[in-house]
Amino acid sequence: MNASIVTGQQARQASRNNKTHSASTSGLAPGYLQANLIILPSRYANDFRNLCARNPVPCPLIAESANKGCDNAVVSHIDNLRGDEILGEWCDLRRDAPHYMVYKDSKLEKSHCDDVVAEWTDDHVAFLIGCSYSFETALATAGLPPRQLLLGRNVPMYRTKLRLCPSGVFQGGTYVVSMRPYKRRDVDKVRDITRRFGATHGEPLDWGWEAVERLGIKDIDRPEWGDAPLDGDGKKAFGEMRGQIKSRDEDGEFKEDEDEGDEEIPVFWGCGVTPQEAVMRAGLEGVVMAHAPGHMLVLDARDEDLAR
Amino acid sequence: MNASIVTGQQARQASRNNKTHSASTSGLAPGYLQANLIILPSRYANDFRNLCARNPVPCPLIAESANKGCDNAVVSHIDNLRGDEILGEWCDLRRDAPHYMVYKDSKLEKSHCDDVVAEWTDDHVAFLIGCSYSFETALATAGLPPRQLLLGRNVPMYRTKLRLCPSGVFQGGTYVVSMRPYKRRDVDKVRDITRRFGATHGEPLDWGWEAVERLGIKDIDRPEWGDAPLDGDGKKAFGEMRGQIKSRDEDGEFKEDEDEGDEEIPVFWGCGVTPQEAVMRAGLEGVVMAHAPGHMLVLDARDEDLAR
Numbered sequence: 001m002n003a004s005i006v007t008g009q010q011a012r013q014a015s016r017n018n019k020t021h022s023a024s025t026s027g028l029a030p031g032y033l034q035a036n037l038i039i040l041p042s043r044y045a046n047d048f049r050n051l052c053a054r055n056p057v058p059c060p061l062i063a064e065s066a067n068k069g070c071d072n073a074v075v076s077h078i079d080n081l082r083g084d085e086i087l088g089e090w091c092d093l094r095r096d097a098p099h100y101m102v103y104k105d106s107k108l109e110k111s112h113c114d115d116v117v118a119e120w121t122d123d124h125v126a127f128l129i130g131c132s133y134s135f136e137t138a139l140a141t142a143g144l145p146p147r148q149l150l151l152g153r154n155v156p157m158y159r160t161k162l163r164l165c166p167s168g169v170f171q172g173g174t175y176v177v178s179m180r181p182y183k184r185r186d187v188d189k190v191r192d193i194t195r196r197f198g199a200t201h202g203e204p205l206d207w208g209w210e211a212v213e214r215l216g217i218k219d220i221d222r223p224e225w226g227d228a229p230l231d232g233d234g235k236k237a238f239g240e241m242r243g244q245i246k247s248r249d250e251d252g253e254f255k256e257d258e259d260e261g262d263e264e265i266p267v268f269w270g271c272g273v274t275p276q277e278a279v280m281r282a283g284l285e286g287v288v289m290a291h292a293p294g295h296m297l298v299l300d301a302r303d304e305d306l307a308r
Numbered sequence: 309m310n311a312s313i314v315t316g317q318q319a320r321q322a323s324r325n326n327k328t329h330s331a332s333t334s335g336l337a338p339g340y341l342q343a344n345l346i347i348l349p350s351r352y353a354n355d356f357r358n359l360c361a362r363n364p365v366p367c368p369l370i371a372e373s374a375n376k377g378c379d380n381a382v383v384s385h386i387d388n389l390r391g392d393e394i395l396g397e398w399c400d401l402r403r404d405a406p407h408y409m410v411y412k413d414s415k416l417e418k419s420h421c422d423d424v425v426a427e428w429t430d431d432h433v434a435f436l437i438g439c440s441y442s443f444e445t446a447l448a449t450a451g452l453p454p455r456q457l458l459l460g461r462n463v464p465m466y467r468t469k470l471r472l473c474p475s476g477v478f479q480g481g482t483y484v485v486s487m488r489p490y491k492r493r494d495v496d497k498v499r500d501i502t503r504r505f506g507a508t509h510g511e512p513l514d515w516g517w518e519a520v521e522r523l524g525i526k527d528i529d530r531p532e533w534g535d536a537p538l539d540g541d542g543k544k545a546f547g548e549m550r551g552q553i554k555s556r557d558e559d560g561e562f563k564e565d566e567d568e569g570d571e572e573i574p575v576f577w578g579c580g581v582t583p584q585e586a587v588m589r590a591g592l593e594g595v596v597m598a599h600a601p602g603h604m605l606v607l608d609a610r611d612e613d614l615a616r
Binding site (some may be wrong): 050053054056057076083140163165166167191195198202203204207214270 | 362364474511
């Protein structure tokens with residue numbers, strides 16, 4: 001039934017009726033913005049909003065509940081978009097993501113439940129954080145599709161030692177990054193394409209094999225979230241490609257080539273798992289809720305609305 | 309004559325007439341906002357604006373030229389302030405900072421010149437970046453005056469290894485931080501006071517002796533900019549205080565005390581030297597201008613206007 005889901009509202013309706021059975025919302029309602037969802041007790045709202053303001057690359061705040069306890073309207077944090085353009089009349093933040101996670105006093109209570117109607121209170125505030133699905137469409141359109149899409153895998157995500165600027169109770173957190181391999185010669189183009197998507201992580205924050213050490217990533221082949229990255233054929237671990245330069249000749253065979261631009265290198269972007277990690281790390285009291293990983297809230301605004 | 313300078317406009321008028329002879333604008337027109345000034349060829353404006361948007365803690369962008377080449381009006385980057393409230397009718401970005409630095413093709417051409425009338429072209433764009441003078445007033449008012457103010461010294465500033473999120477031509481830059489010593493027990497209060505000043509670096513980004521290593525600061529007693537930090541009496545190097553706990557007894561004598569809260573630790577904030585460093589590092593072509601260190605542009609908006 002996914003082919004019949006072409007708008008954000010249709011995607012939310014399917015979620016609400018528990019009719020989305022995909023592994024993720026990737027590819028649902030193409031061109032519509034998808035958001036990470038974090039729902040907090042109101043006493044943490046100021047600190048969280050400020051955490052996002054201080055760390056906009058990994059935590060791009062798009063919108064939040066119109067007021068405390070409001071589950072059906074948002075105010076915008078994007079200059080050129082109103083709240084009702086981001087999420088229109090027909091929305092229910094408690095039911096419109098396909099699956100939710102529920103934490104009580106920082107311990108997981110429920111995993112992948114269909115809604116949080118029972119848990120939501122008039123003291124909760126929902127935050128919508130940008131997601132990299134937006135710029136992936138733009139990369140694919142420009143002829144530079146992310147490898148994990150071609151291979152039907154999830155994007156690899158890594159914990160780093162790059163520290164967030166703290167905000168109130170949110171201290172000691174670090175960036176989580178997503179990684180997509182590109183040829184060295186294509187990095188500038190990839191940077192240019194994703195730069196416009198400032199509200200969904202924007203251009204890469206680092207790249208190259210040296211960046212793996214710089215960011216403190218333990219093992220490029222063992223991401224903390226998502227699937228392990230592979231070479232272009234989907235056969236070898238991506239880490240084995242380090243220092244290898246390969247390109248296909250006219251017969252479709254691999255050959256050695258000395259042009260440095262052909263080397264594939266890891267390219268890293270800020271990742272929306274960052275604020276979730278920061279929330280988990282803060283040891284909050286009370287009930288905290290989030291979408292289940294990969295099962296985003298689909299919005300009424302379009303990717304292009306966010307491109308600056 | 310400084311006592312007669314009570315408004316931002318008066319401070320700028322004195323600068324324009326070359327009548328400010330202080331070592332810095334610190335303490336001029338108390339309560340009025342002061343800004344770091346960076347003036348770039350227009351082709352770098354988008355990348356620089358984006359650099360600030362991606363790194364708001366060390367690079368809090370307050371305003372910029374109303375349009376390319378405009379030297380007498382700004383547009384605001386602060387939600388609740390208009391451009392003409394930040395810098396009103398009577399302003400001249402080429403003359404209203406006490407002293408300027410001029411760089412040509414990334415090499416210093418002029419140091420501490422009185423104006424940049426000859427260098428300014430209709431292709432230049434001026435950027436105004438927040439400065440920590442704003443929250444220092446608030447700290448002093450709350451009974452927690454920064455030590456360097458009490459000792460009549462400049463705040464120490466350090467290069468770190470904490471990397472900025474890159475933006476276009478601005479790559480590989482790192483945070484510059486300022487440091488003010490506080491007792492461990494006062495850190496939460498200091499965080500609360502400065503948090504409101506999000507447009508002028510906000511709350512600290514790290515603190516404690518462990519932060520010195522974490523940030524990659526080479527020697528706490530040898531800052532890259534400003535004056536070396538001292539103990540409370542202004543006699544010993546601050547680095548010697550590491551692990552020492554002292555408090556005065558009733559007779560005013562120092563005594564040993566076992567309460568950890570009495571230990572003085574370094575507290576670090578984002579610093580407005582960061583964007584200048586990033587600009588220098590980028591190896592830009594053409595004429596780049598900036599205020600001379602410490603000789604800020606005094607604005608018409610007040611510190612309290614920026615406090616959220």
